[in-house]
Amino acid sequence: MTIRESGYHCDVVIVGGGAAGLSAALMLARARYSVVVVDSGQPRNATAAHMHGFLTRDGMPPGEVLSTGRAEVARYGVEFVSGVATGVSASDEGVEVEVVDSGTLRGRRLLVATGLTDDLPELPGLAERWGRDVLHCPFCHGWEVRDQVIGVLSTTAMSVHQAMLFRQWSPRLRFLPHTGPALSDAQTEELTARDIEIVPGEVDALQITEDRLTGVHLRSGEVVELQALVCAPRFSSRSGLLAPLGLTPSAHPSGIGDYIATDAAGRTAVPQVWAAGNVADPAKQLLGAAAMGAEVAVAMIDDLISEEVRGAVDARRATSGSR
Known part of the structure; x- marks a missing residue:
């Protein structure tokens, strides 16, 4: 049968x-x-x-x-x-x-x-750039953004770890505390020791120029120039x-x-x-x-x-x- x-x-x-x-x-x-x-x-x-x-x-x-x-x-x-x-x-x-x-x-x-x-952070423009120049996995995309100016958007307790990982692919990292957990003294020391710039303030939008990410806008009005943005969904x-x-x-x-x-x-x-x-x-x-x-x-x-x-x-x- x-x-x-x-x-x-x-x-x-x-x-x-x-x-x-x-x-x-x-x-x-x-x-x-x-x-x-x-x-x-x-x-x-x-x-x-x-x-x-x-x-x-x-x-x-x-x-x-x-x-x-x-x-x-x-x-x-x-x-x-x-x-x-x-x-x-x-x-x-x-x-x-x-x-x-x-x-x-x-x-x-x-x-x-x-x-x-x-499930991505609610940020204007972020979902549209996902998988292009808004990334989360260094093993999937790190080589493609090597040596670029990379921002790490802090939203979870994993964000500092993400920054340390992406530091392997680029020495030009900017850590954006955004809405993530407050950095401990030890984390601040680790980021600083790895020459990762800490840019305080909350991000309110992405800056897109000619269909590519060029930075993020902070609520303060400041624009932080970037070539790629990392966030943890x-x-x-x-x-x-x-x-x-x-x-x-x-x-x-x-x-x-x-x-x-x-x-x-x-x-x-x-x-x-x-x-x-x-x-x-x-x-x-x-x-x-x-x-x-x-x-x-x-x-x-x-x-x-x-x-x-x-x-x-x-x-x-x-x-x-x-x-």
Whole structure:
């Protein structure tokens, strides 16, 4: 009996077609499990022109990475559904996923790889420059702004740490206390020792000249000249569809946002539901998210095989007992 004849659409429904979801789909499909990937077509890194730190793919546009990945997994029979998953139910038999305009998908397991959203400070012009010359990750963008005049907008307790990181790429840093926590004497000493200029005052707008960032305006009226601006967003997991199962986000220990808690293998508190990528670890970069997707898929394969072995043993016992 095929998976569809049994009433299921597939063995595994994956919600999220980014690096983690596609990597998991590849591993599962190569293990001869049927997979349906539900994707909203709204990747977090859509505003970035290039991605970095991914060996063999460094500098490639994020959209090209995803289109290449989709083509690779499609060769193994993975199916794609374009749409937004709005909710899920689970039982001992499997899961049902509600998708806008596509109805209900039924599978034996669900892997959530929906990623996260960047909740940015409310500052005129900032969201429009996000991923261009308003940045947060030195490992993603540090090389591209090396030796430039970089401002670090303090909004969280992580801002001083961000400044210390970006100092590796440029000696021309300006720390903007803005609305962040008051600097301790030790932090002030550390910033000063690293030749990071502290510019007091609250920022009220970005200065854009000929479609590029050239500085920020302070409420005092002063303009601070910059070529790039760094700020720390709050990371919010895209996990609303899991609410009907009682799976709600937990605060990340680092204070950077929230995530869906799993065990070491990627299984949530609901046995049929797994999570991988930034929805389960907001600190993962693209390469790490892809690796996590593959690792969780391997654990899911082991889980599915174990279930099949139990079923085969029970069937054999039932047959033997009836003779």
